[in-house]
Amino acid sequence: MSRTFQIKTVPSSWIEKEGRRLDCGPYMSGAMEARELLRQLSARKDHLQELTDGGISGIINAGRITRLWVDDDQHGFPFLSSTDILQADLSNISHIAKSVARQNSQLLIKDRWTLITRSGTIGRMAYSRADMNGMACTEDVLRVIPDEEKVKPGYIYAYLCTKFGVPLVISGTYGSIITHLEPHHIADLPVPRLGAVEDQAHELIQRAADAQVESGELRKHAGSMVNEICGFPEKLAPAARIFAYSSANSNDVLRRLDATFHNPIAQEAEALTKVANGISLSSAGVLGFESNRMKQVFVEEGYGTPFITSGGIFSKTITPERYLRNQLLGEDETWRINEYDTLVARSGQVGGIIGRGVWADSRLDGFAASPHILRLRPTSEEFPPGYVYAFLCLTDVGYQLLARTAAGSSIPFLPLDAVLEIKIPTTPSLQQRQEIDELVKRSGELRKQSQELEREAVALVERAIEEGGR
Structure with a gap:
């Protein structure tokens, strides 16, 4: 949400739904409009936890860890901070001791997961690529693990990155802005089922991830x-x-x-x-x-x-x-x-x-x-x-x-x-x-291609929702 001066007129029904809250936060984030548009959408909607592996247990907050740093991957795992997940090059990140990961198995991530920052600047997202598979990741990042028998992982990521998904992610219960994001805050987030669009979005996101990996190689x-x-x-x-x-x-x-x-x-x-x-x-x-x-x-x-x-x-x-x-x-x-x-x-x-x-x-x-x-x-x-x-x-x-x-x-x-x-x-x-x-030069072209493919996937999902799920 922008911190510039803003003025907005909202219907009184929104104020009723928000428990008569009169602070601006719930109404300026865009979450209310997103929920209303999705409510009117004729397509089926599932809760996010219904599409994750094991229900709400498929939305993971890894919990506090001891940070014990080592020099190389022989003694540790590459460790992704909440900033690192958004970087193109992961070759120079720090390593955390393998003993720390043995104490907390949820520290390690796999590819095809959606990663969401849960503190600081909340709601920044990344799609876990093949070169991130097996890395350790900070507890300041939520892991959303899709049940691939129910939904394509690339679609989940693309939807959450849309102008409809982001406001819902960063808003807490009833749209109030929160300082930390927990699994239960997004467990019931509505996910529209868009048929063939889901497959197309997944394909674009996966190609974008693969292009980033090839660029790094x-x-x-x-x-x-x-x-x-x-x-x-x-x-x-x-x-x-x-x-x-x-x-x-x-x-x-x-x-x-x-x-x-x-x-x-x-x-x-x-x-x-x-x-x-x-x-x-x-x-x-x-x-x-x-x-x-x-x-x-x-x-x-x-x-x-x-x-x-x-x-x-x-x-x-x-x-x-x-x-x-x-x-x-x-x-x-x-x-x-x-x-x-x-x-x-x-x-x-x-x-x-x-x-x-x-x-x-x-x-x-x-x-x-x-x-x-x-x-x-x-x-x-x-x-x-x-x-x-x-x-x-x-x-x-x-x-x-x-x-x-x-x-x-x-x-x-x-x-x-x-x-x-x-x-x-x-x-x-x-x-x-x-x-x-x-x-x-080829590496640079692939980076550009990756960004274009990801934007295309997000635009595809946004367009499908705006057109009523067709």
Whole structure:
């Protein structure tokens, strides 16, 4: 529900149904309209718990857990937070100890489930993909497990994501907005049965999920190619910064005195790029852009340029977070994201998103970038954009070199000039670089396709409901 000033006229019958509540919450969320429209729908309606595996026990709140972190999947399970379930790339998430999962079997999830955030920003949803199967997931996410003999899992997800499903999910009993979502809050949520539309929606959602998985496999293959050709290890260290000591020559210390820049992991990464005949990104024709810090005035859609933050670029669904007033941007396009840019989060705590990167597919073309995003734009055919992205963002060597440039004690940031000094390997032949480039570009196309398929499924269900279930 928007927090902007709103005015709405409601019938007195709604106030009666809500127990004469006079606060705005129940009437502004959209839940009342959704319930009324579904009530008038001639199609059969089932309660959500009638379509889940084992009734209400198929809507799971995993319960509180002890968070015991480990370094790798040998000793732990990848752990999805309520933010991670919405991300496109799950390769860098934390791992929780297997002993924790043994204490609570409901911690692990399977594919084809619907995941719903139950605290904080309630009602954000994800469809559990094949690459999420067997991962652990936070107790802040509800698991909706469909009974596949009664309903297709993709349809349940698509329906809950519609403009009718979302208000019902985020509203509590009788439409009151709640601070936590529990299974009984959505157990009796009405689910219209739409016949062939259910099969079509499921097929679209499943194709969208499969496209995301294939996209991830292509990115992984691209990173592995760089590692194999250049002789890089898959992993240099479990984190960007670990307790260690090292030495550095006086010339290097004159440029950077902070100890973290000279940590042994970063020094090893630098040595590996030298063996791979690395040259600086700037020498390879890579341009760097950073948005100016300016007064940000946001306007309604249609009156400004879509704006995205360093957190938003990692989402599997790319949508404008706000719209930046066009007059503020002027003719200088240093703020602009171009397709095939490598986008790097430049601010935050080391070990978080800082130094992590995203490939700019066509969905991001023309967006205005937050000042907290660095944009790297190759201009030489000898260093295709997908190859630059693969080295920096799909190898641990590239990540360690980006992370080492972080400066500042409170909120570290990546200086653009230091990033452009990072050496990119020239060992791969031009043909190999082009092969890696094609893998990355295909991965970006699949991400876009996945988002389009999911939107198509949701629109299909919404249209069927609006047309009376036909």
